Amino acid sequence: MLLKTRIDEHTAKGNGNSGTEEYSGKDFSSDQDVRWCPGCGDYTILKQVQNAMPEIGVDKKDIVFISGIGCAARFPYYMDTFGMHSIHGRAPAIATGLKTTRPELSVWIITGDGDSLSIGANHFVQLLRRNVNVNLLLFNNQIYGLTKGQYSPTAPEGSVSKSTPYGSIDHPFNPLSLSLGADGTFIARAMDRDPRHLQKMLQRTHAHQGASMLEIYQNCIVFNDGAFELFTDKKSRPREAIYLEQDEPLIFGKENDRGIWLDGLTPRIVNLEEDGVSKDDLWIHDEQDKTKAYLLSRFFDQPRAGNDHMPRPFGVLYAEERPTYDDGVNAQMDEVIERKGEGNLDELLRGPETWRVD
Amino acid sequence: MDAKDIVREKVTIRFAGDSGDGMQLTGSLFTNTTALEGNDLRTLPEFPAEIRAPAGTVPGVSSFQLNFGSTEIMTPGDNCDVLVAMNAAALKANLGMLKKDGVIIANTSGFDKKNLNLAKYGEENNPLEDGTLSDHQVIEVDITKLTKESLKDSDLGYKEIERSKNMFVLGLLYWMYNRPLDSTIEFLEKKFKNKPDIAEGNIKVLKEGFNYGETTEVFTDKYTVRKAPIAKGEYRSVTGNKATVLGLVSAARQSNLPLFFGSYPITPASDILHELSQLKNFGVMTFQAEDEIAAVSSAIGAAFGGSLGITSSSGPGIALKGEAIGLATMLELPLVILNVQRAGPSTGMPTKNEQADLMQALYGRNGESPIAVIAPGTPSDCFDAAFEACRIALEHMVPVILLSDGYLANGTEPWRFPQQEDLKKITVNFEPVRTGEETDKFLPYKRDERYVRSWAIPGTAGIEHRVGGLEKQDLTGDVSYDPENHQKMTKLRQAKVDAIAEFIPEQKVDSGKETGDALVIGWGSTYGSIRTAVRELIEEGMDISHAHLKYLNPFPKNLGELMEGFEHVLVPEVNNGQLVKLLRDKYFIPAKGINKITGRPFFVDELKQNIHDALSSTNS
Numbered sequence: 020m021l022l023k024t025r026i027d028e029h030t031a032k033g034n035g036n037s038g039t040e041e042y043s044g045k046d047f048s049s050d051q052d053v054r055w056c057p058g059c060g061d062y063t064i065l066k067q068v069q070n071a072m073p074e075i076g077v078d079k080k081d082i083v084f085i086s087g088i089g090c091a092a093r094f095p096y097y098m099d100t101f102g103m104h105s106i107h108g109r110a111p112a113i114a115t116g117l118k119t120t121r122p123e124l125s126v127w128i129i130t131g132d133g134d135s136l137s138i139g140a141n142h143f144v145q146l147l148r149r150n151v152n153v154n155l156l157l158f159n160n161q162i163y164g165l166t167k168g169q170y171s172p173t174a175p176e177g178s179v180s181k182s183t184p185y186g187s188i189d190h191p192f193n194p195l196s197l198s199l200g201a202d203g204t205f206i207a208r209a210m211d212r213d214p215r216h217l218q219k220m221l222q223r224t225h226a227h228q229g230a231s232m233l234e235i236y237q238n239c240i241v242f243n244d245g246a247f248e249l250f251t252d253k254k255s256r257p258r259e260a261i262y263l264e265q266d267e268p269l270i271f272g273k274e275n276d277r278g279i280w281l282d283g284l285t286p287r288i289v290n291l292e293e294d295g296v297s298k299d300d301l302w303i304h305d306e307q308d309k310t311k312a313y314l315l316s317r318f319f320d321q322p323r324a325g326n327d328h329m330p331r332p333f334g335v336l337y338a339e340e341r342p343t344y345d346d347g348v349n350a351q352m353d354e355v356i357e358r359k360g361e362g363n364l365d366e367l368l369r370g371p372e373t374w375r376v377d
Numbered sequence: 378m379d380a381k382d383i384v385r386e387k388v389t390i391r392f393a394g395d396s397g398d399g400m401q402l403t404g405s406l407f408t409n410t411t412a413l414e415g416n417d418l419r420t421l422p423e424f425p426a427e428i429r430a431p432a433g434t435v436p437g438v439s440s441f442q443l444n445f446g447s448t449e450i451m452t453p454g455d456n457c458d459v460l461v462a463m464n465a466a467a468l469k470a471n472l473g474m475l476k477k478d479g480v481i482i483a484n485t486s487g488f489d490k491k492n493l494n495l496a497k498y499g500e501e502n503n504p505l506e507d508g509t510l511s512d513h514q515v516i517e518v519d520i521t522k523l524t525k526e527s528l529k530d531s532d533l534g535y536k537e538i539e540r541s542k543n544m545f546v547l548g549l550l551y552w553m554y555n556r557p558l559d560s561t562i563e564f565l566e567k568k569f570k571n572k573p574d575i576a577e578g579n580i581k582v583l584k585e586g587f588n589y590g591e592t593t594e595v596f597t598d599k600y601t602v603r604k605a606p607i608a609k610g611e612y613r614s615v616t617g618n619k620a621t622v623l624g625l626v627s628a629a630r631q632s633n634l635p636l637f638f639g640s641y642p643i644t645p646a647s648d649i650l651h652e653l654s655q656l657k658n659f660g661v662m663t664f665q666a667e668d669e670i671a672a673v674s675s676a677i678g679a680a681f682g683g684s685l686g687i688t689s690s691s692g693p694g695i696a697l698k699g700e701a702i703g704l705a706t707m708l709e710l711p712l713v714i715l716n717v718q719r720a721g722p723s724t725g726m727p728t729k730n731e732q733a734d735l736m737q738a739l740y741g742r743n744g745e746s747p748i749a750v751i752a753p754g755t756p757s758d759c760f761d762a763a764f765e766a767c768r769i770a771l772e773h774m775v776p777v778i779l780l781s782d783g784y785l786a787n788g789t790e791p792w793r794f795p796q797q798e799d800l801k802k803i804t805v806n807f808e809p810v811r812t813g814e815e816t817d818k819f820l821p822y823k824r825d826e827r828y829v830r831s832w833a834i835p836g837t838a839g840i841e842h843r844v845g846g847l848e849k850q851d852l853t854g855d856v857s858y859d860p861e862n863h864q865k866m867t868k869l870r871q872a873k874v875d876a877i878a879e880f881i882p883e884q885k886v887d888s889g890k891e892t893g894d895a896l897v898i899g900w901g902s903t904y905g906s907i908r909t910a911v912r913e914l915i916e917e918g919m920d921i922s923h924a925h926l927k928y929l930n931p932f933p934k935n936l937g938e939l940m941e942g943f944e945h946v947l948v949p950e951v952n953n954g955q956l957v958k959l960l961r962d963k964y965f966i967p968a969k970g971i972n973k974i975t976g977r978p979f980f981v982d983e984l985k986q987n988i989h990d991a992l993s994s995t996n997s
């Protein structure tokens with residue numbers, strides 16, 4: 020903002036530098052004991068996020084983690100950055116206020132599937148459509164962990180949980196389709212059990228200018244163990260998961276022997292060996308193609324035995340450059356200041372019309 | 378025969394017509410002229426609840442009341458002396474607001490069969506003819522026809538001519554009250570600078586309205602209201618919502634902070650959002666959030682980052698914000714919450730007035746969650762109250778609720794506006810940067826002697842820390858479930874709010890003596906009615922005083938002592954008894970409530986009667 024305030028004075032006063040460049044992931048771990056259940060997927064995500072921090076080139080003092088409520092939402096306590104553990108579902112709204120007023124900060128939202136897709140679903144979609152330049156990490160474990168095991172809005176139909184002893188009736192959200200529907204500008208998926216890929220996705224999430232939505236499959240070992248096992252297990256992963264790479268054909272399978280071919284708008288699985296299809300005929304991944312991104316987000320079959328269902332995509336489904344909300348707001352403020360000049364309080368207090376009493 | 382000129386001390390005029398009849402403008406122009414003539418005044422508009430209620434129907438009526446006089450005027454007036462009724466519906470909706478033997482100026486074209494049917498009188502029952510108005514003095518003028526007549530040679534279209542009829546009424550009233558036309562003419566010339574024929578037409582009709590009074594013998598009386606003894610100085614007219622906006626922007630200036638305003642539209646608070654959104658060049662950022670929860674949450678996010686974070690709503694929205702206000706209480710961040718109250722519960726009566734959210738402000742959150750509460754007493758007092766709300770929030774790191782209401786929000790009064798140099802400075806100190814050479818550790822929940830923690834904003838090296846809604850350990854801010862610590866922190870948060878009492882003015886008696894028989898204590902928008910009623914009672918020989926609370930949490934230090942100086946304490950409120958409960962609870966006094974819950978403010982006469990009744994029942 021053109022108008023200088025106490026915040027600018029304060030942050031310009033040689034607030035220097037926490038020397039982040041020389042840091043390693045360890046330097047981002049706070050002095051608090053981590054309290055997740057042993058074996059919880061949150062641990063590996065925490066580690067990868069800590070490792071990502073020295074890489075992103077932002078000074079520690081300028082990094083803020085904001086979370087809602089849930090197991091995942093404890094996350095900010097474990098990061099030695101600025102942080103706020105707020106209230107259930109509202110982190111996107113809090114982050115919007117912070118990022119809009121302090122666009123120079125790197126703001127990260129940590130949220131669970133319940134936090135962002137039930138109680139906070141409104142804020143989640145609004146954040147995406149506005150395209151606030153923040154990074155949202157959605158820890159999806161298909162369960163309410165903190166409240167001890169009720170089904171969540173991402174739990175598949177028929178899920179048996181504490182609150183659905185006979186199986187859940189309601190149809191789940193597909194978070195990536197939802198995000199696309201909300202006109203999100205960066206939509207990606209990763210999993211806790213593939214830290215290298217997760218690390219790559221975290222870097223991409225940060226690099227994107229705009230609201231970056233990274234869904235991370237996270238295993239809740241206590242209440243929903245193995246929910247994503249077919250994707251995370253090294254044996255089944257090649258069959259059930261497909262990793263997306265920009266400009267590369269969609270290939271998966273143990274021997275990289277299977278591909279996806281687009282028949283009009285219908286994706287079909289082909290066997291590279293048997294069906295006589297060459298790699299060049301396959302669907303080539305293009306992050307900027309929204310229609311294809313939508314088709315990819317619909318690869319949402321329940322993993323199951325057999326070969327007739329689509330693998331679940333991991334990687335960046337969609338990335339688009341669109342002006343960010345925080346930039347827009349600040350640019351508009353500057354434009355008005357340039358046009359009208361900095362406001363004169365005495366003139367404002369006088370108003371358009373006055374009279375004297377003598 | 379010339380009309381008799383009668384001198385009046387106070388006059389209340391009510392302009393009523395269809396939403397399209399321009400009654401708000403007519404009222405405002407009469408008000409401006411009246412202010413320039415040196416009268417004291419108050420106004421209150423009343424808009425239809427529906428946006429486009431069918432023309433000619435009762436729900437479509439819009440009205441504007443002005444009370445002016447040669448003495449102090451503190452309310453928009455009770456019942457009116459003059460009712461302008463542009464059509465049958467306007468009469469029907471407002472007749473109850475007219476004094477017995479009051480004057481009705483009726484536009485007879487508005488009482489044709491069609492209008493009588495629309496107003497649900499039925500075409501056979503014209504109130505102008507059937508004797509229902511025999512208690513009043515009815516002046517029938519065919520305003521529509523006279524306006525058309527006046528503009529018959531102009532090039533204006535049917536619509537524009539139709540729209541000019543409010544100028545005829547205005548001219549007529551200017552004649553009746555001996556007011557000059559110049560300021561209105563000047564206004565019209567300016568407003569229609571690019572449409573000179575409209576300006577000309579309006580001015581012509583205005584003058585003909587005036588001349589009509591002068592030349593016809595319909596009117597037997599005209600009135601003079603002399604100048605009021607008003608403090609010298611420069612004045613402007615201001616509504617409560619506008620004054621609130623100015624108070625907020627001034628506070629941002631005086632603290633040199635950016636102002637972030639997160640809000641979701643709701644009657645009668647929306648104008649604050651509209652006004653602030655125009656002030657970007659004052660460093661004001663407005664955010665129209667997806668709901669009230671996001672609105673308050675965004676303001677908390679901005680406050681975490683070092684901005685003056687403000688959110689606004691009315692009762693239903695404040696209910697939604699409750700959890701987040703609790704978060705701000707726990708985080709100990711500055712936050713200003715504006716509640717422009719309306720009649721509840723639930724959706725209640727959005728366009729009607731009530732001050733029933735005091736308990737919500739004080740207690741409407743889970744857990745022990747003390748925050749400061751402050752309430753303006755008049756439209757212009759919204760400026761001071763809004764400024765104070767920001768000052769307290771910023772200097773004490775605490776959420777503050779400002780309780781305005783629809784009556785203040787839309788009411789106007791003359792305001793001797795301040796200059797920036799008259800305003801207090803607001804002290805804000807951000808926690809400084811740490812180099813690593815310090816011997817002590819940064820403690821985010823360390824407090825000063827006022828129990829206030831420091832504002833540690835992101836972007837400051839060496840003080841990276843985490844805050845949250847979970848109970849935190851004293852000093853370190855780490856999560857803590859320690860029983861003793863929770864008790865300590867609960868007491869500390871309370872002590873911090875209580876300590877604000879040291880930084881606000883002591884309670885003064887507004888009218889009457891410092892001790893005596895009866896003390897009337899009010900808060901918020903009842904100020905004008907109570908003050909007028911008590912002053913009249915004093916004049917009538919009663920031993921009675923009035924004190925008006927602006928600071929509702931904490932109360933001023935001397936409030937208990939002040940009340941002890943009186944035999945009786947009466948508490949009039951436009952609710953079912955809220956402040957009265959707080960006073961009884963805190964000070965163990967047998968305070969007595971006087972309550973009105975009709976969606977309308979107290980009338981002075983009714984309040985005087987209620988005070989008499991309350992005292993006689995106490996005495997017996």
Ligand SMILES: Cc1ncc(C[n+]2csc(CCOP(=O)(O)OP(=O)(O)O)c2C)c(N)n1
Nearest residue numbers: 088089090091107131132133134163164165
């Ligand atoms: C307003 C409110 N309602 C309910 C709760 C209880 N609650 C806390 S966390 C949670 C669900 C969390 O699920 P999820 O977001 O998936 O996080 P996880 O624990 O699985 O990481 C609920 C219902 C609360 N803290 N606040």
Ligand code: SF4
Nearest residue numbers: 056059090164239240
């Ligand atoms: S309950 Fe589940 S999600 Fe929560 S910490 Fe334990 S394993 Fe992790």
Ligand SMILES: [Mg+2]
Nearest residue numbers: 131132160162
């Ligand atoms: Mg979950």
